[in-house]
Amino acid sequence: MDEDLRDFRQQTRDWLEANCPPEMREPMRDESDACWGGRNPSFKSEAQRRWMEVMAERGWTVPDWPKYYGGGGRTPAETKVLRQEMARIGARNPLMSFGISMLGPALLKYGNDAQRKLYLTQIARGEIRWCQGYSEPGAGSDLASLQTKCEDKGDHWLVNGQKVWTSYADKADWIFCLVRTDPQAPKHKGISFLLFDMASPGVSTKPILLISGNSPFCETFFDDVKVPKDQLVGELNKGWDVAKYLLGHEREMISGMGLGHQSGSLGEAFGEIMADDPILRADVAHFDVDALAFRAMSERFIDELKAGRAHPAQPSMMKYAGTELNKARHELVMAAGGSNALEWESDRSRQGKSAREWLRTKANSIEGGTSEIQLGIVAKRILDLPGT
Amino acid sequence: MPLYLTDDQEMLRDTARGFMAGEGAIKTQLRHWRDKKCKDGFGHGLWKQFAALGFTGILIDEADGGLGLGHVEAGIVLEEIGRNLTPSPFLTTAVAFVEALKGTKLRERWYPGIIAGETVAALAVDEGPKHRPDAIEMRAERSGNGFSLSGRKQFVVQGASADVILVAAESDEGLTLFAVEKGAAGLEVEGVRLADSSIGARLTFENVVVDADAVVGEVGGGAAVLARALNAGRTGAAAELVGLGSAAMEMTVDYLRQRKQFGRLIGEFQALQFRAAHLYSELEIARAATMKAQQLLDEGSQEAEAMVSVAKAKAGRASQLAVQEGVQMHGGIGMTDEYDIGLYMKRDRVLSELFGDANYHADKLARMKGY
Numbered sequence: 001m002d003e004d005l006r007d008f009r010q011q012t013r014d015w016l017e018a019n020c021p022p023e024m025r026e027p028m029r030d031e032s033d034a035c036w037g038g039r040n041p042s043f044k045s046e047a048q049r050r051w052m053e054v055m056a057e058r059g060w061t062v063p064d065w066p067k068y069y070g071g072g073g074r075t076p077a078e079t080k081v082l083r084q085e086m087a088r089i090g091a092r093n094p095l096m097s098f099g100i101s102m103l104g105p106a107l108l109k110y111g112n113d114a115q116r117k118l119y120l121t122q123i124a125r126g127e128i129r130w131c132q133g134y135s136e137p138g139a140g141s142d143l144a145s146l147q148t149k150c151e152d153k154g155d156h157w158l159v160n161g162q163k164v165w166t167s168y169a170d171k172a173d174w175i176f177c178l179v180r181t182d183p184q185a186p187k188h189k190g191i192s193f194l195l196f197d198m199a200s201p202g203v204s205t206k207p208i209l210l211i212s213g214n215s216p217f218c219e220t221f222f223d224d225v226k227v228p229k230d231q232l233v234g235e236l237n238k239g240w241d242v243a244k245y246l247l248g249h250e251r252e253m254i255s256g257m258g259l260g261h262q263s264g265s266l267g268e269a270f271g272e273i274m275a276d277d278p279i280l281r282a283d284v285a286h287f288d289v290d291a292l293a294f295r296a297m298s299e300r301f302i303d304e305l306k307a308g309r310a311h312p313a314q315p316s317m318m319k320y321a322g323t324e325l326n327k328a329r330h331e332l333v334m335a336a337g338g339s340n341a342l343e344w345e346s347d348r349s350r351q352g353k354s355a356r357e358w359l360r361t362k363a364n365s366i367e368g369g370t371s372e373i374q375l376g377i378v379a380k381r382i383l384d385l386p387g388t
Numbered sequence: 389m390p391l392y393l394t395d396d397q398e399m400l401r402d403t404a405r406g407f408m409a410g411e412g413a414i415k416t417q418l419r420h421w422r423d424k425k426c427k428d429g430f431g432h433g434l435w436k437q438f439a440a441l442g443f444t445g446i447l448i449d450e451a452d453g454g455l456g457l458g459h460v461e462a463g464i465v466l467e468e469i470g471r472n473l474t475p476s477p478f479l480t481t482a483v484a485f486v487e488a489l490k491g492t493k494l495r496e497r498w499y500p501g502i503i504a505g506e507t508v509a510a511l512a513v514d515e516g517p518k519h520r521p522d523a524i525e526m527r528a529e530r531s532g533n534g535f536s537l538s539g540r541k542q543f544v545v546q547g548a549s550a551d552v553i554l555v556a557a558e559s560d561e562g563l564t565l566f567a568v569e570k571g572a573a574g575l576e577v578e579g580v581r582l583a584d585s586s587i588g589a590r591l592t593f594e595n596v597v598v599d600a601d602a603v604v605g606e607v608g609g610g611a612a613v614l615a616r617a618l619n620a621g622r623t624g625a626a627a628e629l630v631g632l633g634s635a636a637m638e639m640t641v642d643y644l645r646q647r648k649q650f651g652r653l654i655g656e657f658q659a660l661q662f663r664a665a666h667l668y669s670e671l672e673i674a675r676a677a678t679m680k681a682q683q684l685l686d687e688g689s690q691e692a693e694a695m696v697s698v699a700k701a702k703a704g705r706a707s708q709l710a711v712q713e714g715v716q717m718h719g720g721i722g723m724t725d726e727y728d729i730g731l732y733m734k735r736d737r738v739l740s741e742l743f744g745d746a747n748y749h750a751d752k753l754a755r756m757k758g759y
Contacts, residue, residue, distance in 0.1 A: 267759040274759055281759065285750035288757065292695070293677035293702040300391035300676040309392060321669045378668055379661035383641050387656040 008078050012085045019054050021047035025090045030353060031216075034096040037126025039173045055094035056125045062100055064306075065108070069116060070124030076306030098167070099123030099130040101253040103176050106246040110193070110234040119195070131198070132250075133163040133177030133220060134243070141373050143178075144187045144240060148222065150179035150194060157194065157227040159202075162219065165367065169205040169218035172198055176246075182237050193239035196227040212359040213344070213352070248312070250368045251319035252305070266291060266329060273336045284332055294325055313381035320374040323364035330358040389683050391676060393464070400461055403441065404468040411437055412474030414728055421475060422585040428549040429587035430475035438478060439505025447486045447620070452499050458686035459620065463627035463678065470631025473728075473735050475586060477508040477546045479624045485509035487620035488554050488613050492605050494567055498552060510550035511617060512541035512568075512591055519543075519744040521556065521614060526593065528557035528564055534599040535559065537566065540592055545742065547589025548579030554604065554617060555593075561608030565617075572596050584734040619685060619696045622743045626678040626696075626703035629739050633671050633707030636714040636732040640664070643718055660717060667706075667713055674699070674706035694756050701749035704740040711736045 024047055028034060035041075035048050043049040055061050058072060064079045065071025074082065104123050107116050122128040139146040148161025159179055169175070174197055182190030198205075202225040207215035234242045267274070267284040274281040301318055304310040333354055334341050341358075343349035365371040379385045393401060411417075411434060421429060438444050446462050448454025455461075462483050469478060481502055488511075489495050501507030513521050526539025537557055547553060555566045568575065574596040580588045605613040641664055644655030654660060681699035684692035711733040715722040722729050740746065 265753075265757040267754055268757045271759060281754065282747075282750070284759070285754040286701075286746075288753055289698050289701040289705075289746070289750050290673075292698045292753075293673045296391065296680035296695070296698075297673040297676035300679070303390035304392055307390065307392070317665075317669045317672060320665075321673060372662065375662045375665040376658070378665035383661075383664055383668060385641065385644060385655040385661050385664065386653045387658075387661070 005077055005081060009081050009085065012082055013088075015058075016085055016089060016091060020086075020089060020091045021051055023047040024051040024092045024094075026092075027090065028092055029350075030357070033092075035092075035094060035126075036096050036129050036168075036171070038129030038171070039127065041126070041129075051092070052094045052126050059124065061095045061097075061126065062104065062124045065104065065120065065124065069108075069120035071120075076303075079306070080302070095126045097123060097126065097130070098132055099128065102132060102246050102250050103130050105249045106176075106193075106242050107233065109245060110242045114230070115195075115233060128173045129168070129171065131166050131169045131172035131175050131220075133166055133169075133175045135165045136162060137164050141370055143243070143369075144191065146178055146180060146191065148177070148179045149183070150181050150192060150227075152181070153226075156229060157232070159194070159196070159222045159225040159227055161222050163222075164208075164217075164219050166205070166218045166220040167216055167367075169198070169220045170207055174198060175203075175220070176233075178239055178243055181239075185237060188240045190237055191239040191243065192236055193233045193242040194227060195231045195233060196225065200225050200227070202226075210359070211362070212356040214356060214360070216360075247369065248315040251315035251374070252301075254319050254323060254364060254368045266332060270336050280332075280335055284336070287328055287332055290325060291329070294321060297321070311382055313377050316369070316374040316377040317382070319368060320365075320371050320378070323361075324371060326364050327361050330354075330361045334358050389687075391679055391683070393460075397460060397464060401464045401468070404443070404465045405471075407437075407441060408468040408472040408474050412469065412472045412476075414473055414731065418473045418475055418585065418731065427579055427587065428546075429581070429585060430477065430546075430549075434474070435476055435508070436505040438476060438482075439503065443478065444482045444505050445499075445503040446482060448495075448499055448503060452495055453503050454499070459623055459682040460679065460686060462620075462624055463682045466624050466627040467631035467634075470628035470633075470739075471635040473584075473632065473731055477510075477549070479621065479628065480511055480546045480550075481507065481509040483624040484511050484617045484621035485552070485554055488565065488604055488617035489567075490616065492613075493601075494604055498567065501551070507551045508546055508549050510544050510547040510553045510589070511621065512544045512547065512553050512555045513614070513618070513743075514543045515540055516542070519741070519748055521618065524556050524558055524563065526555070526557040528559040528566065530560070531595075531597055534597060534602065535564075535566065537568070537593045537596040537598060540590070542588070542590045543742070544589040544591055545586065547591060548577060548587045550589075553591070556610060556614055559607060563610035563614065564607050565604040565610040565613045566598055566602045567604055568596065568598055568602060572598065582738055584731070584738045586735075586738060615693070618743055619693060622696050622700040622749075623678065623681045623685060625739050625742050626674070626681065626699040629703040629707040629736065630671065630675045630678050632732055632736055632739065633674070633703070633710035636707070636710040636729060636736075637664070637667055637671060639729055639732075640710075640714040640717050647719075654717075663713055663717075667709055670706040670709055674703040677702045694753055697744075697749040697753045697756070700744060701746040701753070704746040704749075707736050708740060708746075 023045060035052050059067060060072050063072035063074040063082050067073035100123060104120060107119055136146050151158045177194050178191055179194050180190050181192040202223040204221045205218040208217050209215055265288045267288050337354050341354040344352040344355060442455050443465050445454030446457050450456035515525055528535040528537050551570050553568045555568050557564060574594045576592040578590045580590055582588050644660055647654045678699040681695040684695050714729045715733055718729050721727050
């Protein structure tokens with residue numbers, strides 16, 4: 001077993017050495033360097049395209065999914081080795097995808113055979129870019145009160161309503177969406193989980209300008225959108241189960257952001273800046289303790305997940321801790337940067353990279369369920385404290 | 389290695405958990421010896437029972453008569469010690485001292501007594517109120533075939549009952565560690581009861597002459613020996629803190645589930661739920677960091693020392709939060725001696741200080757990272 005794993009590590013190392021382009025071993029400068037794939041993909045470089053394609057061909061965009069669905073069919077231990085070997089050479093994630101991190105796991109658990117074969121294969125190859133239709137103007141923390149209406153019209157579903165905070169809806173090909181299929185039932189019991197093409201007539205999107213000056217989120221409108229009947233996942237009116245399961249995976253993904261683009265020590269990067277500010281140095285040192293401890297927690301959490309040993313509510317704890325840590329990181333980046341970090345448009349500041357990232361992180365503890373929602377889940381489901 | 393316990397390690401935990409919660413319980417050990425004003429602060433009978441279970445030799449190689457296990461396993465025992473505030477010389481003797489002697493000739497002299505639960509060992513490092521192992525002033529001068537030691541030490545946990553004390557001193561060749569036997573001429577030992585009712589000691593060395601055989605490792609090579617002992621001691625203390633903090637949190641959460649005010653269980657109040665959930669999160673992270681440090685030490689990794697500091701600092705802070713929230717959320721009864729939560733607060737303070745507090749380790753980490 002150990003020997004097999006050693007062989008796998010060596011083979012993986014050799015293969016990555018031969019196939020990961022040097023440009024894809026440079027750290028990503030920001031979110032725009034990520035490769036998202038899709039129907040009309042925009043690659044920043046030939047190397048980026050090639051890296052996604054060779055990894056997809058091997059099933060290594062999703063190494064632990066079954067081969068039948070385009071995955072690598074690898075064990076948890078092998079998947080961990082692959083990640084370690086990628087990290088060793090600084091290899092970038094070949095494909096960023098809400099399909100991989102959120103929809104895929106939900107389809108594996110709740111999708112029927114035809115849905116799994118079709119959608120998972122597309123996701124693994126990066127052919128379809130997905131977005132998530134969850135929040136609505138009146139349904140934020142109280143997500144289950146969502147109102148987007150979905151009516152059974154015999155040979156199709158008819159969808160009307162509005163979503164908000166839809167990440168990259170203007171760039172996505174398809175949406176996985178929570179809709180109300182039974183307005184009479186109690187709020188958790190009348191929701192279904194629906195997939196549809198964003199190019200369908202009646203779908204429109206409008207980017208939302210955020211405090212960072214960027215627009216990663218949209219308002220998404222549905223006006224008499226017709227959806228084929230076979231695109232409902234799981235049972236009718238039982239979409240809340242799918243929604244919650246998927247949220248667990250979303251929280252895992254967001255908690256990973258606590259590690260930042262580089263997961264090492266923050267103080268190492270600051271260097272000289274702190275020489276005349278012992279109080280900042282102390283703050284950064286305590287932050288580094290927290291960051292490196294959280295990195296160990298992330299490793300443990302992934303190990304436990306893969307082994308089926310994690311508490312089902314543990315993603316809430318990870319999401320809470322990871323996002324609060326990331327906010328703290330960027331507060332320190334701003335403090336260390338001083339007035340340099342305040343520049344908003346100059347080339348010197350790379351168009352206000354520090355300031356815009358700092359502001360972006362403030363959404364981390366809101367999106368995917370606020371910190372307060374996560375703490376409430378931990379209190380009730382892990383600590384077994386009373387209350388609704 | 390995945391960051392969770394193997395089946396064998398879970399079995400060890402079950403054994404340790406049953407034993408500490410039974411024989412090592414607060415009522416039968418901590419309160420008993422405290423109320424008797426025991427000069428050692430722990431029961432030698434219990435130490436013998438540690439030996440019967442094999443715990444005393446947990447880090448000693450099988451070839452030397454021990455169990456040949458690692459820091460993960462030592463940490464399992466310490467977490468249960470932490471949960472029950474079980475007073476024992478386990479951390480100083482079976483973890484730190486044993487680790488210091490690894491690969492040295494002195495193993496033969498001291499390991500058998502430790503394995504048998506007859507020998508108690510202590511570490512004499514600190515010379516002032518804070519842990520500063522890089523600024524040791526105690527001197528070791530060449531004298532005859534050995535050395536003559538002069539200086540002062542404090543916060544020598546188990547120093548009053550120790551049969552042997554690991555002493556760090558500066559010689560002309562550099563930092564050197566000595567295994568000094570109890571009763572050495574010129575060694576004055578003042579036992580000091582600490583806030584948690586454990587016994588530390590202040591030691592005064594006045595030309596204490598020791599044989600060259602008492603040198604642990606090489607003359608002038610004390611830094612490596614001390615690092616070994618301290619890494620083991622710090623990681624062990626972190627594990628004990630994680631156990632202590634977890635037990636304090638569980639007691640507190642139990643209380644939130646039972647105590648009624650305003651006609652409601654106080655655990656229904658969101659203000660308390662959020663604080664309890666935050667505490668849970670901090671303790672989980674501290675536990676992961678501690679286990680990571682244990683695994684890296686067992687692997688002999690170069691990254692171990694940085695992770696040891698992360699673990700000690702994080703466990704200290706998380707456990708401190710647990711006892712502070714514990715006393716506060718218990719309200720008035722948390723201030724009474726009759727209730728155990730205050731004992732946890734006292735023990736936490738001592739363990740957090742032992743082998744360097746969170747500030748010391750955050751600073752040490754920063755230096756290792758070059759800032």
